[in-house]
Amino acid sequence: MAIRVNPGLIEELVHFGAEDVQYCYHCGDCSANCPHSDEVFRFPRKWMRTLQMGLERKLETALEPWLCYYCGQCSEQCPREADPGETMMSLRRWLISRYDFTGVARLFYTSRQAEIWTIIAIALLTGIGFLWYGLSFGNIHVYDGDGAFLPSSFIHTFDLTLGSLLALVLLINAFRMWYLTLHNERVVPIPWWLYIKRIYLIPWHFFTQKRYAECESKRSTHIFMPWIIHLFLMLGYVIMLVLVMAFIEQLQLGPAIFWPVHVFGYAATIGLLIGTIYFIQNRAIRNRQIQYKKSHSTDWVFVILLCIIVVTGILQHLLHRTGFLAAANITYVIHLMAVVPWLFRMPFSKWAHLVYRPLAMYFADILRDAIKIQEKKEQLIPGLAIG
């Protein structure tokens, strides 16, 4: 069946950051240079073409953008300066907006104004809400225990509610991703047991971000800093998320914080701090590495919020420890004013990578296996089943 072209797609992608796609003249340098491009999943050039042609339906089904970790080798060597790496990044943003059934991601990516005002609104609502709650039911001079300004049990309930709501949105989006990439555009039949056989890939890729390290394989330097930093940031974030979601009550305790919580809390803070500093350093001092040359406005919102969270988090902890309880409580409210919009943005922004990337690797491996099975069944020459 023919695929309907959408000539406006390339213009639309400009909002997501892909500005130079039209320059591509298909020499194939990028695909041949890419350490991740393989027999089944070939990119970036193929997807530059799909974009130029405006094949929206085909783009929706693409797993390839998730397999790219933007090492920037393609953009470095591109003779046309068409920036294939940035195009893949933009495609990831576009795909996030496609998977998202609420339409919030699309709004955030295409309108900076809408994003900033939404964040400010949520932050103000959060601030007012918590202040009202604290002033009505608690004492500003008490940080934890009875009569606390913001009792940990209350925060815990709040966290869990917000968390499950967002998790639900993410789950639905992930389902939509599966539907678009594996179900809707079925290249080969996929046996059900493959899903179970390969399930270990999700946690494996989630915790190691191993493929990012593979970006290294074609470079001359051996220590690939972006991967390590990325891992630090990601693990810091996950640990912090677990702590906040499950152990907030222990975390907020007075002098008697359970020691593993303490250790993990500090570790996560360090991870987040390193990641944030690296991020700001690279994006503020441009042209260090090609992948940091262009920043989408949503990237900056993310890093600014993260910065506020890290700083207020540390400050609040310090104030609490040194006994300035009222100040600690106020800082806590500011901290929450950043945390809530940040959490709210999660399913609609770059942090959704955390979910989609491992899923994409998982789906990609399933597809690879399914193709192999099909080839064996039909006794085809390897590579022919996928045309």
Add this chain to the structure above:
Amino acid sequence: MRIGVYLCQVDVEKNLNLDAIAKYSANLPEVELVRSLGVKPKLNPLELCRELKTNRIQRVIIAGDMPGYYKPVFTKAMAMAGYNPHEVRLASFREHGAAGHDSNDRAKAIVACATRGVPFALAAVPKETPVGHATLIIGGGVAGIQAALEIADAGKQVYLVERTGTIGGHMAMFDKTFPTLDCAACILTPKMVSIAQHDMIDLMTRSEVESVSGVPGAYHVKIRQHARFVDIDACVACDICSGVCPVKVPSEFDAGLSMRKAIYIPFPQAVPNAYLIDPASCTYIQTDGEKCGVCAKKCPKECIDLHQQDTITEVDVGNIIIATGYDVLDAKKLEQYGYGIYPNVFTALEFERMTNASGSTGGKIVTKTKVQNKRTKEDEWVLLPDGVAPKSVAIIHCVGSRNKKYNAYCSRVCCMYSLKFAHLVREKVPNVECYEFYIDMRAFGKGYEEFAERIKSEGTFVVRGRSATVEMHGDQMIVNGEDIIHDKVLEFPVDMVVLAIGLIPAPGTVELSNMLGLSRDADGWFSELDYNGNPTDTERGGIFVAGMCQAPKDIPDTVAQASAVAAGVLRTITSGKGIGHLSSLTLSEIEQRAQQIHTE
């Protein structure tokens, strides 16, 4: 008529002496009032009106840069004073070229014309200069040769200036021409010999243009003839001197594939057919005569003079033709292709020399052989006639061309010569696989598309997708690339890689363009006057461009343009009318002419 002259400037022009112009204006007939208003004056129509009335000014001249800016104020003032508001005339300095040095006289003339109510362009018509019959041609490649022969055959004197020791240029290095696969030397060498034998052609090799002065139709040119150290007329090219010379350096003519001596002849068919000494590598010249000098002792004709000095020749010519040609991009810049790292990666020019019967392998296509250098005891890769023939050859198109990091433009000849290479490889080496990696196949000329189809039908593998990298896997060279049509990333094991390297303007193009006052385009090539209507003239009269120096083009186009240039030169000579230049007119001449038109 009573005239008022107002001098005003919108910008400070340091080359203009406004006081002198004001003094000059005051002495012009009928001028009653001269006022200097300075830079960016704020004018009040009422005050102006009063001034015009008291002086009974009937015509106002606004003189300066962009005087039209103040025209409405003066029109208003004239109307308020009750005079004819249409008698406000502009004397626009910058518009008529009164900027830069020597602009004062021009400015004065502009004011003089305006006071007489005569448009400057009508009064200032330059006289046609008489055109000298001799022509200078810079560059002795195929373009220079063709133009020289055309003009000389018409009976006019030609000075052909060539930087190297022989004429012939790049075409002399080639083996075959596309698409006819004619032997390049068979076309070129007869022309080269004609140059040497022609009565009307004064050939100056090892020469460079040092300065050019004068006006179109009458250029005075200084040419520095570098010492050749060998008497051209006496030398019989017996090769005894080269045999005894102990110095070995890479041969420029052989694209560095073979070695030549410090005293050498670029190639056996060189014109002039005489040896020359490269002073940069000659031991005798480098040591100020302390060592060596053996060639001069052995020469049976005693035609070697190791103490020869450069000579300056001055010639007067009517026209100048630039035919400086091109150079190739340094392939080492494109690290991904491994040129200079892997022994069997060649540039197109090197491959031309290898496949040429006069090259170091005698026209055999072979891979390099590892030999031990006797002096340094190190292994090095050299091209020997008995080397191993490649089993597969990759030819990569668009290396450095159509690439924003190097040349944004298409070099225009690479597709076709790469196809020619594929043919030559398959013709000369049995059982060889040949891959062409291309992005877009540009076969635009007469018979080119047919040639491309012929090469494909001969069994050359044509891969859509310029390969990305060349790597060594053990002893095997691997070309990595994407086959766009099949949408697969592929590896090609090959023994030899030929890079169709992009073309750049010849070295010295910048200096020459500065010397002649010519502009170059964004890519560095000489600009023609009009791309469609006048592709051979330049913005300076009497200077023409031919061949590659204007833009990359193939041999048929180069020869055609050279002939067209010859026609342009002969046109100016026969008509005797060169394009005159305004600078040849004096102030009094313009004044007189303005007065003449005024009285008529």
